[in-house]
Amino acid sequence: MKAATLAALAHARAARLPVALVTRLRDGAQTLYQRNGQHGDLLLEGAVLAEIEERCAQDRSGRLEADAGLFVRWYAPQRRLIIVGAVHIAQTLAPAAVMAGFEVDIVDPRTAFATRERFPDTPLLHEWPDLALARLKPDAHTAVVALSHDPKLDDPALVAALASEAFYVGALGSRRTHAARLERFAARGVTSTERLRAPVGLDLGGRSAGEIAIAIVAEIIQVRYRPGQGKLRG
Amino acid sequence: MTRKIESEIDEILAQIQRWRQERHRVALATIVHAWGSSPRPAGSHLAVADTGSFVGSVSGGCVEGAVVEAALKVIEDGKPRELEFGVSDEQAWSVGLACGGRISVYVEPVE
Incomplete structure (x- = not known):
């Protein structure tokens, strides 16, 4: 994880915004995903993006069914x-x-x-x-x-x-x-x-x-x- | 106005930032997949400093030692790794999950 990603993550949590970190496990490439956009090495689209959105509602982290090489970690705001x-x-x-x-x-x-x-x-x-x-x-x-x-x-x-x-x-x-x-x-x-x-x-x-x-x-x-x-x- | 009750993840992020301010090198371990009756869900974090100090957890305490060891290697060579723990392997008594579950743990450097 890059220092900038860590800082963006801490910032999103302080603002009570849900944020997901998507990691490609084979090489560690990462993208931070929020409702208003994505920042990082990976371009998330199609079925991958749909599954990430769906997992947000359930606050469910894990390997994606749409692409088992990708892992999504949802960070939901504190209830x-x-x-x-x-x-x-x-x-x-x-x-x-x-x-x-x-x-x-x-x-x-x-x-x-x-x-x-x-x-x-x-x-x-x-x-x-x-x-x-x-x-x-x-x-x-x-x-x-x-x-x-x-x-x-x-x-x-x-x-x-x-x-x-x-x-x-x-x-x-x-x-x-x-x-x-x-x-x-x-x-x-x-x-x-x-x-x-x-x-x-x-x-x-x-x-x-x-x-x-x-x-x-x-x-x-x-x-x-x-x-x-x-x-x-x- | 709302009292800040530090949730587990905020505690871990804050500790990583404190370590980095003190010029420590840090690795982050995350459960990427959990099978069966493993005690912590996918997404659970364990952060490790180059001193061997750690916060968070990826199991009931059964595999933390092995994850910290792997994290120190990741800090050393900068290469992420994926580890798997279960009861079915030969080392079950030393680094297995007593609960019978199986977990896959991704360990990455914080650069």
Whole structure:
């Protein structure tokens, strides 16, 4: 690997851009591939390029089927989780998500909830969710979960998240709460509500805050790696 | 605002850059193919400095020693190499994967 390639790789990661390094194993020739172009010794095109793109979506590195002499290493940006509502479940969801490799932000304008005592290790944004999400700009590597139970906080967050590229959008609340939410969204003409995961989390049967947090993280992982898989529900 | 939790790959890239700033020569090992129940997926990295220090991992610890040895040779002659590790070979007890998997590791110099 050339020093310039290493520098370009570090730069892409700092900018949260997905980047692939393609290596020809017989001689070490390399090309760095990004959506906006490619730089290096190899010209990637046709079936090779199509497979590289396809592997990006699944974050899957390996030898190419289209050309076994080429190896692609995808470097996906670090996954992020934005939690709306500094509630009890957020206190266990934040560390559980960090353990699964996520960067976590908690959004809640209510300073009585979002306190350092309750969240010693997580960045707290005392902002209205729609403003916070406009600034954080959820991308295809970001999950958004609304936990506040308060439509004044959850609704604007979910509307913004559903309109974004976020790969996962979930909301806490019973089926009845969710039905009422969908009625409010329909009245406002909100689209893409079919991709809203509610009640949030896999149905593992757990009840404690920690158990619910793990069910939520588990569902986020499932949506990331097996987006087509149906919801696991009892 | 978001707290920076260094992911494994960022840690490895940062360490390579620190080594290079200290004028150390560095090689990068990458799993290019994994068969069966190998513990780390394709793309896993192990970076090695000319001092023998290393960060990252390509197995549960069973073949790191052999990869570091190969990396030092790559640093010496500047030529990339591809190594294969499995349990089926004669050296299984010294540099094999106890899990029964098989991995192919590409080792290249960082120039």
